[in-house]
Amino acid sequence: MAKNKTKNYLKHDTILRDKILPQIKYNAAQSEEAEIDLSDENIHDSQLKMMFAVCHPSIAAEAQIALALRILCGFGIDEIASAFLTNKVTIHKRLVRAKEKLREENISLELPPPDEINNRLDAVLRTLYLLxxxxxxxSQNKNVLHKELCYEAMRLSFLLIENPHTNLPQVNALFALMSFHASLFDARLDENGGLVLYDEQDxxxxxxxxxxxxxxxLQQSSQGNQLSRYHLEAGIAYWHTHKEDTREKWENILQLYNQLLMLEYSPIIALNRTYALSKANSIDEAIEEAGKLQLAYSHLYHTLLGELYKGRDKQKALLHFLKALELAKTSADKQLIQRKINALA
Incomplete structure (x- = not known):
């Protein structure tokens, strides 16, 4: 479409100049159509270069995501503000600061040299993962799932896979992770937009x-000798595509969480591990481990404890569900927790 518009502009511009300046004769070379390289290969190459530019380590993570949405995904400022649940002024300032940083650091639109790609790729993958x-x-929006953002992250990740210089194991692992999660989209929400837990999904x-x-x-990502967090998370997501509630499944998931925590500790990862622990070992052991996490500010923490306690102590389960309801931010989360409270009653 852009190429056709450019052709029309050049044609109309020629007519205009012929009418206004008839005394000037253009030679054949000057009147030829401008050749613009709009091939898929060139567009993909340009997007890859831009991806590495907007994901430069000197730019703040939230600004990287905003820039990626604006420049690489074509999202309007209104759409970006809606995704982050903030106003247009905030997003505009964020984008302006990021662009100023690009100029100050004199960041060029080039793929990093082969020996630097691995180091620079980490920031790119992190941005795509966060996107x-x-x-x-x-967690801050009334809608739990924004498929458009997920699909854009997948599209940009696949651009990395298509380029031989960036088609690396960790990129394949991230794309596998995204694919596994995307496979559950239709089962994750009910007809009213409410959240459906994994155990209850069709x-x-x-x-x-x-x-x-x-x-x-995931199989492609097994090449090489580098184990990334994306490999481990993709492995966990792989086992979640097996609905059977077997001991083998949860033992594998638990071991993957153990490796993930050793590689990169996160309280939320530790919380997710606790659920796997309750399935692979025992609920009592999971309750003991959950108590060590100090995540009293999180509705996910209290929801998990409510779930673990409901077969042991209904009063404690109810208290945790009520606290989770108080801390929850999205309407989908609140509806889910309220259903659990009603079921417990």
Whole structure:
């Protein structure tokens, strides 16, 4: 479309100049159409260069995501503000500061040299991971799932896979992780937009093609000797595409969480591990481990404890669910917790 518009502009401009300045004769070379390289290969190459530019380590993480949405995904400022649940002025300032940083640091639109790609790739993958997570679960928005953000993160990740210099194991692992999570989209929300927990999801709504896609790229990611967090998270997501509640499944998930925590500790990862611990070992052991996490500010923490206690002590379970309801921010989370309270009663 852009190429056709450019052709029309050049044609109309020629007519205009002929009418206004008929005395000037243009030679053949001057009147020829300008050749603009709009091939898929050139566009992809340009987007890759821009991806490395906007994900430069000197730019703040939230600004990297905003820049990626604006420049690489074509989102308007209104859409970005809606995704981050903030106003247009804040997003505009964020983008202006990021662009100023690009100028100050004199960041060029080039792919890093081969020996620097691995180091610079970490920031790119982190931005794509955060962009996907912002779509997969936005804790501050009334909507839990923004598929458009997830699909844009997948599209940009696949650009990295298509380029031989960036088609590396950790990139394949991230794309596998995204594919596994995307396969559950249709089962994750009910007809009213409410959140459906994993145990309650209708397996027939899972996208089998996306699961196969995830399996393929997870296998591709096994090449090389580097183990990233994306490998481990993709492995956990892989086991979640097996609905059978077997001991083997949860033992594998627990071991992957153990490795993930050793590689990169996070309280939320530790919380998720606790649920796997309750399935693989025992609920009592999981309750003991959960008590060590000091996540009293998180509705996820209290929801988990409510779930663990409901078969042991209904009063404690109710107190945790009520606290989770108080801390929850999204309407979908609140509806889910309220359903648990009603079921407990």
């Amino acid at each position: 996907y997570n912002e779509g997969y679960y936005t 397996e027939t709504l899972w996208d089998k093609e996306l699961i196969q896609q995830g399996n393929y790229f």
